[in-house]
Amino acid sequence: MVVTICSQFAVSHAQDSIEFLNGTSMECKILEIRRAAKEFDIETKLGGKTLRQTYPYGKVHAVTFKGSRFELTPKTPSDAPDSSTVATRTREDVLKIIENAGRTPPNWFASAELNTPNTLELDWPLQPEKGWNNKKNVGQYIWDIVNPNEHRWQSGIKLVHHCMALHKGDRALLVRDMEKLGTMYFTLLQGYARAAFWFQQADVQMGDPAGVFLAECYWRLGNRDMALTMLKGNALPVRAVKLLGDLGEITDALRLSEAYSTSRAADEAFLAAGDALRKANRLEEAIQFYQRVLDAQTARNEDYEQRFDARAKESIEAIELFDKANVARVSDGTYRQSSTGYNGPVEVEVKVGNGKIDSLTVVAHQEKQFYAALTDTPKQILDKQGVREIDGTSGATITSQAIVNAAARALAQGAN
Numbered sequence: 001m002v003v004t005i006c007s008q009f010a011v012s013h014a015q016d017s018i019e020f021l022n023g024t025s026m027e028c029k030i031l032e033i034r035r036a037a038k039e040f041d042i043e044t045k046l047g048g049k050t051l052r053q054t055y056p057y058g059k060v061h062a063v064t065f066k067g068s069r070f071e072l073t074p075k076t077p078s079d080a081p082d083s084s085t086v087a088t089r090t091r092e093d094v095l096k097i098i099e100n101a102g103r104t105p106p107n108w109f110a111s112a113e114l115n116t117p118n119t120l121e122l123d124w125p126l127q128p129e130k131g132w133n134n135k136k137n138v139g140q141y142i143w144d145i146v147n148p149n150e151h152r153w154q155s156g157i158k159l160v161h162h163c164m165a166l167h168k169g170d171r172a173l174l175v176r177d178m179e180k181l182g183t184m185y186f187t188l189l190q191g192y193a194r195a196a197f198w199f200q201q202a203d204v205q206m207g208d209p210a211g212v213f214l215a216e217c218y219w220r221l222g223n224r225d226m227a228l229t230m231l232k233g234n235a236l237p238v239r240a241v242k243l244l245g246d247l248g249e250i251t252d253a254l255r256l257s258e259a260y261s262t263s264r265a266a267d268e269a270f271l272a273a274g275d276a277l278r279k280a281n282r283l284e285e286a287i288q289f290y291q292r293v294l295d296a297q298t299a300r301n302e303d304y305e306q307r308f309d310a311r312a313k314e315s316i317e318a319i320e321l322f323d324k325a326n327v328a329r330v331s332d333g334t335y336r337q338s339s340t341g342y343n344g345p346v347e348v349e350v351k352v353g354n355g356k357i358d359s360l361t362v363v364a365h366q367e368k369q370f371y372a373a374l375t376d377t378p379k380q381i382l383d384k385q386g387v388r389e390i391d392g393t394s395g396a397t398i399t400s401q402a403i404v405n406a407a408a409r410a411l412a413q414g415a416n
Contacts, residue, residue, distance in 0.1 A: 018042065018055065019062040026282065030065055044284060053323050089222030097221060102197025112154040114162065116141070124163055126176060138163060142180070148367075153188045160184065178202035179210050186210075188372055192217040206230050212239045219247060238265040238272065242397055245276025257289070266298040267308035274315060275401060279389055283319050290316045310340040315401060318387065318408040324415035325387050325408040328355050331416050337409035341402035342367050348378070348406040352414060357385055360407060365399075373399040381407055 016030045028042040031052065038057045043050060062071045089097070117135050124138040134144040138159070146156030160181050167173040182198035185191040196217035204210045211230065218226035224247060231240055231252075238260050244253035253276045260269035270292045277286035293312035297305070318325075318339075330352050338347040344366035351358045360378040367374070377400045380390050387408045390400070 016042075016066070017064040018060055019064075026284070030063065054326060091223055091226055094218060094221045094223045094226060098193050098196045098200065098217075101191075101193035102201070106154075106191070106194070108154050109158065109161075112158045114159055115152070115155045116159055122163055122166055124167075124173065124177075126172060139180070142184075147188070153184070157181065157184050157188075175202045179204060179208070183210055183213065186213045186217065190220075190372060190376075192220040196221065206233050206240075207235060207237070209237075212237060212243055215240075216243050216246075219243075238269050241269055241272035242276065245272070245279065246391065248280075250276060250280055250282075262298075264298055264300055266296050267293050267304070267312075270296065271308065271311060271315075272397065274312070275397060278315070278319065279391065281389060283322075287316050287319060307340060307342075311398065311401065311405075314339045314405045314409075318405040321408045321412040322388060324412035326415075327352060327357050327385055327411060329416060330355075330411050330414040333414050335410035335413045336363070337406045337413065338364070339402045339405035339409065341365060342398045346399065346402040346406055348403055348410060350407055350410045352411070357382055357411075362403060367399050373403065376400075377403040378407075387411065 017027045028044045031041040033040040119135045128137045134140040146152045164177040178198045179202045182195045186195035199214040215227040215230040257269040257273035270289045274286045274289035290312040334351045338345040347364040349363045362374045
């Protein structure tokens with residue numbers, strides 16, 4: 001019984017450990033148990049610093065205290081670590097969903113207006129002319145005008161459909177159009193079925209830029225094995241580190257990050273590995289990977305080096321602020337802070353009232369892609385009422401983690 005276990009808890013000077021409901025574990029020192037609040041404090045060593053953290057019983061499966069193991073919260077089928085290996089949909093069901101979605105237009109499609117400048121050249125060559133002209137090149141128009149403006153997403157997708165109709169007979173242009181459609185459905189709308197349909201029509205493989213997106217579509221649509229089948233190749237892109245982490249394949253995610261350790265993509269790989277470990281609550285290991293970003297000198301230029309270093313430092317800081325960022329310990333008020341995103345600072349405003357996060361808004365940013373994170377990540381933080389174990393938005397990890405890091409900083413300002 002939990003009561004029996006709790007009566008035995010005391011400040012420990014031995015190496016204790018915690019097993020979380022998500023299947024991960026962590027060594028620590030158990031400090032204090034608050035039975036009425038159903039929570040306990042631990043002490044861990046993170047990045048050479050001592051960190052005190054608080055965990056509720058509800059997130060912990062078992063603890064090992066003074067050499068004895070005690071179960072606190074039984075695992076259910078939804079949180080048992082092996083539950084993720086069971087597909088919620090069969091391969092046939094997933095393929096049918098994809099086919100049905102791809103063959104029917106979205107319900108907003110007929111009413112969406114193209115709203116595009118007359119100067120756009122809809123032949124949209126694979127190789128644009130030298131220089132950047134978003135009033136002429138369709139791809140550059142999408143990047144600069146469509147992506148940053150949510151009210152243009154639907155008309156932008158309709159534009160690509162229109163271009164595809166104009167490009168019949170030119171397979172190379174059609175493949176590019178279909179990959180672009182899949183990417184827009186995926187990154188902007190999280191429309192995984194339609195995204196998968198267009199990726200399939202373009203015959204996207206894992207070596208293609210959108211290959212990891214297609215694998216994630218299969219997983220999000222309910223079949224983990226379909227995703228893992230795509231991820232069994234030997235030449236996986238660095239982007240696959242995050243998806244492997246999301247799938248709970250932490251060992252494979254870390255192995256892939258090591259494969260990029262001497263490449264120009266080392267910083268990106270180490271950051272993704274750190275993010276995967278942070279989501280899995282393996283915080284000490286996460287800090288070690290963030291530190292490797294700071295130690296590496298592999299970025300393509302000084303600007304990228306500074307950006308990666310800033311994000312690594314801020315991610316370490318966010319972990320060290322987890323205890324202070326516990327909303328139950330934050331005074332009512334409005335707090336603002338920023339963190340490094342893809343193109344510059346991402347500033348958030350957090351409003352706290354009666355021990356709850358009432359709202360979290362991105363109030364300033366310079367991002368030029370991955371805009372779905374600007375609304376998806378704040379929603380996750382509101383739903384969880386905290387900044388721990390937040391899933392980076394598909395295709396938008398850098399922006400997502402910037403929001404998480406900024407929110408941790410902001411909440412910590414009000415800690416009492």
